[in-house]
Amino acid sequence: xxxxxxxxxxxxxxxxxxxxxxxxxxxxxxxxxxxxxxxxxxxxxxxxxxxxxxxxxxxxxxxxxxxxxxxxxxxxxxxxxxxxxxxxxxxxxxxxxxxxxxxxxxxxxxxxxxxxxxxxxxxxxxxxxxxxxxxxxxxxxxxxxxxxxxxxxxxxxxxxxxxxxxxxxxxxxxxxxxxxxxxxxxxxxxxxxxxxxxxxxxxxxxxxxxxxx
Numbered sequence: 705x706x707x708x709x710x711x712x713x714x715x716x717x718x719x720x721x722x723x724x725x726x727x728x729x730x731x732x733x734x735x736x737x738x739x740x741x742x743x744x745x746x747x748x749x750x751x752x753x754x755x756x757x758x759x760x761x762x763x764x765x766x767x768x769x770x771x772x773x774x775x776x777x778x779x780x781x782x783x784x785x786x787x788x789x790x791x792x793x794x795x796x797x798x799x800x801x802x803x804x805x806x807x808x809x810x811x812x813x814x815x816x817x818x819x820x821x822x823x824x825x826x827x828x829x830x831x832x833x834x835x836x837x838x839x840x841x842x843x844x845x846x847x848x849x850x851x852x853x854x855x856x857x858x859x860x861x862x863x864x865x866x867x868x869x870x871x872x873x874x875x876x877x878x879x880x881x882x883x884x885x886x887x888x889x890x891x892x893x894x895x896x897x898x899x900x901x902x903x904x905x906x907x908x909x910x911x912x913x914x915x916x917x
Contacts, residue, residue, distance in 0.1 A: 733888045737900060745813040745822040754815045755801075767797040767875070774814040776804045778832045783839035789852045790842035799840045802881040806830045844869075844879045844914070856916050863913055864903060873902065873913070884910060 733739055733751060741751045757772035765771045780803075782792050795803055804810045808829045813820030823829075830837060842848075849855040858869035865872040873883045889900040903910040911917075 736889060738887055740812075743812070745820065754812065757816065765801070768801055771801070772815050773801070773804055774810050774819075775800060776807050776810050778803070778807050778809045780807070781833045781835050783835050783837065788839065790839065790844070790848055792839045792842045795834075795841050797841075797878070797880060798875055798882045799880040802885075802887065803830065807832050838884075840880050840883075842879055843877050844874060845877055854916050856914055858914070861913075864909075869914060 734741075738755075739751050740746045740754045741749045746754060753772060755773050756770045758770060761770040761772060762768070762775075763771075765775055780795055782794070805812055805824050806828060808823055808825070808831055810823075811820030812822045812824055834840070844855070844858050846857045846859050849857045856869065858874060861869050863869045863872040870877065873879075875882060884902060885900045886902050887900065889902075898904055901910055903913060905911065
C-alpha cells in the first residue's frame, strides 16, 4: 500500500510540473540546467526537492505544484517603453517562482523550511530590475494584438508547437517566464545553448512567433 501511495504521489507531481504548454519534460530534467542533484548546496542530492515536495508543500503559492522553495518578496522595477501597449504588473504566478532564485534575493538552498546561504550569480542572476528584460506578467490577447498592430493574434496564430500561441505558450492568457523558457527542458546541446527556450531562436524564430515583423 505504501509503494502504491508513493507511486501515485510521483505521478501527481509529474502531471503538475507542466507549467508551460510544452511537452512533458519531467523525464528530461535529469542532466539539465535545473538538475540540482550534484550541487554542493543540495545536501540531499534530490533532483526535484529544491522546488517541489510530495509532502508538507507550501499550498499558499498559487499556480505552483507542491511548492517547496522560499518565494521572493522583492518589489521589482518593471519594464517600461514608449512602444509598450500592455499593462505590466508585479511578477506573480510561475514567473515569481522563477525569480525566487533568479532575482538573487533568495538563496538557492532556501527550501524545505531551511534558510540557505548560496545565491545565484553570474549571467543567471536577473536581479530585481526587470526594465532590462522582456516584459512579463501581462495579458496577451486579441485585443492587445489589435491595439499594438505588430503582434499576432495569439488565439488564432499557430505557435509551431501544435496549437495556438494562447494554448501552447501563455499561462492564464498571460505572457510569463515559462512562455519562452521550459524549466524542465533537457540537457541536449541545442537546448542548453538556447537557455531552455521552448522554441529554438535561430533566425529569431521564437521572437517572430508572436511579433509580426
